[in-house]
Amino acid sequence: MIQVANVSKVYRRGKNEVRALDDVTLTVPRGQFLSVMGSSGSGKSTLLNLLGALDVPTSGTLKIDGREISRFPDDELSRFRRDRLGFIFQFFNLLPTLTAIENVILPELLAGKSRDELEPKARALLEQFGLTGRDTHRPDELSGGQMQRVAIARALLSEPALLLADEPTGNLDSKTGGEVLRLIREATRARNLTVVMVTHDAHAAEVGDRIVRLADGRVVGDDPVRVAA
Amino acid sequence: MWSLLRLVSLRHVFGAPLRSLLTLIGVAVGVATLVGIAAINRSVMDAFRSTIDTVAGKADLTVAAETSGFPEELLETVRAVPGVLHASGGLSVVAPVKDSPGESMYVMGVDLLDDGFFRTYEGVDTDVGKLADDLEFLNSTDRILVSERYAKEKGLKTGGTIELITPEGAKPFIIHGLLKETGPLKAFGGSVAVMFFGSLQEAFARGRTLTRIDVAIDPRVGLEAMKDRLQKVVGSSIEVDSPDRRGAAVQTMVRSFQLGLNLGSGVALLVGVFLVYNTVSISVVQRRREIGTLRALGATRRRIRALFALEAGVFGLVGSLLGLPLGILVGKAAIGSVSNSISEIYVKVNTHSVQLGVPEMVMGLTLGVLGSVFAALRPSWIASAVQPVEALRKDAAIGAGAVEVKSWPTYLGVFLLAIVWPTTQIPPPLENLPLGGYAAIFFILMGVTLLSPLVLRTLNVPFARPGELLFGISGRLAADNFARAPVRTAVPVSALSIGVAMAVTLSSFIGSFQASTDRWIEQAVPADLFVTSSAKLAGTQNQSMQASLQKEIEAVPNVDLVDPVRLMAHDVLGLRIYVISLSSDIYRSRGNPLILEGSLPDAAQRASGQVVISENFARRRDLKVGSTFPIKTPTGEHTYTVGAVIIDYTSDQGSVIVDRELFVKQFNSDLVDTFHVYVKDLGALDQTRAAITSKLSGRFNAYVLSNAELRQEARKLVGGAFAITYAMEIVAVALALLGIINTLLAAVLDRTREIGLLRAVGADRRQIIKLFAGEAFFIGLTGSLFGVVTGGVVGYIVTKIVGVQATGWNFPFSYPWGTAVQMVVIATCAAIIAGLYPARRAASLDVVEALAYE
Structure with a gap:
């Protein structure tokens, strides 16, 4: 599913050169839930941005579904993100003027699909996520956990191949965070979805199948998660 | 305070160079227009006065x-x-x-x-x-x-x-x-x-x-x-x-014309100042956290207020200083047109040079700076209400600015609109100075501006569907964004609506006036040909002709009747009106004067001094049928009785129509300004015209105009008189477009995270461009729609109150549908074009940085 080979990413900040990723090689098979851990500045967000086709590597190759995405032109990247990827962010990033259901269908609307065709599907997803009756609420009328569930529904609606989550529980209390993680786990397993989740919370990381640890842009650990006894 | 200004404010000014520049341009162009027009008005009057002085010499x-x-x-x-x-x-x-x-x-x-x-x-x-x-x-x-x-x-x-x-x-x-x-x-x-x-x-x-x-x-x-x-x-x-008292009548006469120009230029400055309001409001919203920090560090509320007012003052000062030299250019560009209009309508002035005097500079700087500080009052008040604790909030209300229905802007807006009508009823303090009407116009513009956020926040609903149809989902989001920060969006909307409103106002006044003069010439001045010696219209620039020419014209084949008409500027009851002498019998039999009161005097009544007066003269001097008034003539002062009041658009000061026989006797002059020629066969009009022209061409710069051409000339005269004012309103619209760029640039900053998100979930650059172009479209559409509606109301007031007070003419108001549609289309398209730059900026944001943006 994902093949990262000798990828480096170098940023220039004024006169300084920051090596955010340094020769990272990584393969993620289809259906795997990969947690990426590391302290701040370790390069985990950079890795996620590269996987999300939001950024291109300085060197190395990055294939998703066997396609080399770092060579795509901008429009194709947009289309790729829309069709193949789902995003979950720490701050939910829902549009404040749209209702819950409109937020869910937004990527598909951007793809030019019709509202009538999307809404029943989105409503079913929201119901499945325990948001029955909330579909016409705006973000400021929802709790943090509810907002994140709307965001998950948004990420899943287009049936992507890869779900990318950036600290999805970073802005939630531990109980709500636990519920959200469980939801992601169940929803993706049922769909055989590949997940890459970035977190610095060890507890959260253990919800995945495998944990990769980054430090100073390099992979310093790669272990399967032991099934809790 | 100054160090705070230097440390905090100036960095922001340089941090958003384009926005600061647009604001400076706004103030500079506004001040330039104001100062340029003031300089023209003074130069024209100076030239006129110095002409009187130099001609008058040292007489006591x-x-x-x-x-x-x-x-x-x-x-x-x-x-x-x-x-x-x-x-x-x-x-x-x-x-x-x-x-x-x-x-x-x-x-x-x-x-x-x-x-x-x-x-x-x-x-x-x-x-x-x-x-x-x-x-x-x-x-x-x-x-x-x-x-x-x-x-x-x-x-x-x-x-x-x-x-x-x-x-x-x-x-x-x-x-x-x-x-x-x-x-x-x-x-x-x-x-x-x-x-x-x-x-x-x-x-x-x-x-x-x-x-x-x-x-x-x-x-x-x-x-x-x-x-x-x-x-x-x-x-x-x-x-x-004494010689210095002379020319007073002319100054009164030109007063309303010049006041109109001044107010036109005032609108340009008003819109320029809106840009300052815009910039300071944006600045307050974006710097909430910084303000909170300053407050936490011990800055008092008053200090915060002073900081923002000072910032605006600096914008005002720099903008005004840039505006002064620009004002000379405005003056140079417009002086020719203004002095031509005054020469054609009122009195010969010959000035083609214009200098910026100290009074204009002081006025420009004062209004530029005070206007800017005034514009900053509200945003700086909002800034001073920021709590120190907001320094700690990460998402400190970006782009917000809720609209409270029950707040002072609403009350003030409603109050201003409520006093519009009573204000129009205030009688003018000086002849030709319709101050109440002008104040009422200002109240309307301000009232609409204050109330517009209330309307804007509801417009996402009606705009959502059309937005989606036009621009897809981006259009729907644009409609939302448009209504989302109504206080901020209201600024470019109001600025645009003021510019559009004034253009529509002028157009309605000019159009109504032209329609009325058209009708008047057609009915009351029905001759087929009009012969003048040296200017297309009889008046200040035309030389009179000797009466004997009548015989020569009558001898031309196909000529049926010739009416020798005299139009003599003359001071009557303190007004420089026109005394018109014509052959009453022809006037009665051929013309169809639009009589408002009384009836045309018969031969006996005419001999006893009955005359016909124009509606505006009657209104200015409160004359009715049966009233008597004196006219000074070379044969002494004679008393005349009003036989009828008619519609006549010869002069905005007034006119008196005296039978030719009586005029020749009392004024000791048989000169003629225009020969009104009636032909027997209209089919041969062109030949008749050619014959008259060739008869006169060696001797005069003769003009022989057909009725349609005369109407055309009258239209041109009216249009020319307002050309500069109209140009200034277009400048105001252009400045408002800068406001749109300004606002959308700020919106790009405020919504960077959202743009990042949209891009992350698959929006391509075109969709982001559509998002902002769509918002610009809604700003343009709303601003111009507000403008054409407000312009209708203001146009009505200008036609029915200001115009009546300034000219004495009360002509029917007609709404300029053509101009209105044109303004909506042009302003909306221009708004979209103005929105393209911010839109491209938004589309080119780096997605990763945008997502990480706070």
Whole structure:
């Protein structure tokens, strides 16, 4: 599913050169839930941005579904993100003027699909996520956990191949965070979805199948998660 | 305070250079327009006054009947009055130059020997002292002296000739000598000629009349006493006054025209100041956390307020300083058009130079700075309400700015709209100064501005569907964004609506006026051809013609009737109106005057002094059918009775229509300004016209206009008078577009995270461009729609209140649908174009950075 080979990413900040990723090689098979851990500045967000086709590597190759995405032109990247990827962010990033259901269908609307065709599907997803009756609420009328569930529904609606989550529980209390993680786990397993989740919370990381640890842009650990006894 | 300004504010100014620049341009262009127009108005009035002064010379008192003249024997009578040390008589005419349409010469007829007492004439190649004995100069009717400068400009030499149009046709005048450009020869840009007064009377068919006697008095008697003595001797039909009092009638006449220009330029500054309001509001929203930090660090509320007011003041100052030199350019660009309009409508002024004086500079700087500080009052008040704790909030209310229905802007807005009508009812404090109406217009614009956020926040609902249809999901989001920060969006919307409203207002006034003059000419002035000697319209720039031409025109084949019409500017009841003389029988049988009151007098009534007056004269002087009023004529003061009040658009000051027979007798003049020609066969109109033209062309710069062409000229005159004002409103619309760029640039910053998100979930660059172009579209559409509605209301007030007070004419209001549609389309398209730059900026944001943006 994902093949990262000798990828480096170098940023220039004024006169300084920051090596955010340094020769990272990584393969993620289809259906795997990969947690990426590391302290701040370790390069985990950079890795996620590269996987999300939001950024291109300085060197190395990055294939998703066997396609080399770092060579795509901008429009194709947009289309790729829309069709193949789902995003979950720490701050939910829902549009404040749209209702819950409109937020869910937004990527598909951007793809030019019709509202009538999307809404029943989105409503079913929201119901499945325990948001029955909330579909016409705006973000400021929802709790943090509810907002994140709307965001998950948004990420899943287009049936992507890869779900990318950036600290999805970073802005939630531990109980709500636990519920959200469980939801992601169940929803993706049922769909055989590949997940890459970035977190610095060890507890959260253990919800995945495998944990990769980054430090100073390099992979310093790669272990399967032991099934809790 | 200053260090805070330097440390905090200036960094933001330089941090958003484009936005700061747009704001400065806004203020600068606003100030430039205001200052340029003020400078033009002053230059025109200065030129006019200095003309009066230089022509008047050193006289203590002037005995004058400028328009109608008086018998020259009066000079001896005046000389005989005890206390008169010296008196010199003269007359002057404005003579068009042959074959140079629009060009004319001010010809003074004086007795050089006498006149040297009051005015300085210095010869270049002639000894002025000897001219009094120069029989060639005194005895011929075609000898003139011109200024050295004029001769040089026209390539003329002593002994050369210049052809001027006289009532008897064009005549060559021989240049007898050149004079230095001193004294009266400085007036009218040097287009002045001097003749012996007897020769001028002869050459211009003025009989033995003078228009002016300058008097030097014995200072021991005193000015007032001498004035009384002279007035007794010359009778009540002739004015005796000090020269500096003269020209007052003209100044009153031009007042409303100039005030209109000033207000037009005020609108440009108003819109410019809106940009400051815009920028400071944006700044307050974006710097909430910084303000919280400053508050946490001990800055008082007052200090925060002062900081933002000061910031605005600096914008105002720098913008105004840039605006001043720009003002000179505005002045230079517009002076020609303004002085032409004033010359065509009111009085000959000749000024093509404009200087920025201290008064304009002080006014520009003051209004620029105070306006900017005033614009910052509200945003700085909002800033000062920021709590220190907001320093700690990460997402400190970006882009927000909720609209409270029950807040002071709402109350003030409703209050302003409520007092609009009572304000319009305030009577003008000075003649031709409709202050109440103008104040009411300002209240409407401000009221609409204050209330617009309330309306805007509800518009996402009606705009959502059309937005989606036009731009897809981006359009739907654009509609949301448009209504989401209504306080901020309201600024460019209001700025645009003010510009559009004023354009629609002007267009409605001009259109209504043109429609009415059209109807008037068609019905009340129905002749088939109009013959003038030297200008397309009879009036200030046309030379009168001798009456005998009537016979010649009547002899042209196909001519049925010829009505010799005189249009004489004359001071009646303190107004410089037109006394129109025409053949009442033709007027009754052929025309269909639009009578408001009374009926056209019959022959017996006319003989007894019954006249017809125009609606505006009646309104200005409160005259009704049966009222009597005096007119000073060369044969003494006569009393006239109002027989009918009619619609007549000859002059915005008023007009009196007197039967020709009576006029010739009482005004001692049978000159004609326009021959109204009725033909037998309309099919042969062109041949008749050609025949008349060829008959007159050698002698005059003759114009023979058809009825349709006359209407066209009248339309042009009206349109030309408002051309500069209209241009200024277009400038205001353009400034408002800068406001759109400004607002959307800020929106790009505020919504960076959202843009990042949209891009992350698959929006491509085009969709982001559509998102912002869509918002610009909604701003343009709403602003222009508000504008065309407000413009209708303001146009109604201008037509029905301001116009009535300034001109005395009450013509039907018609809404300019064409202009309205045009403005909506143009302003909306221009708004989208203005939105493209911010949109491209948004589309080119780096997705990763945008997502990480706080």
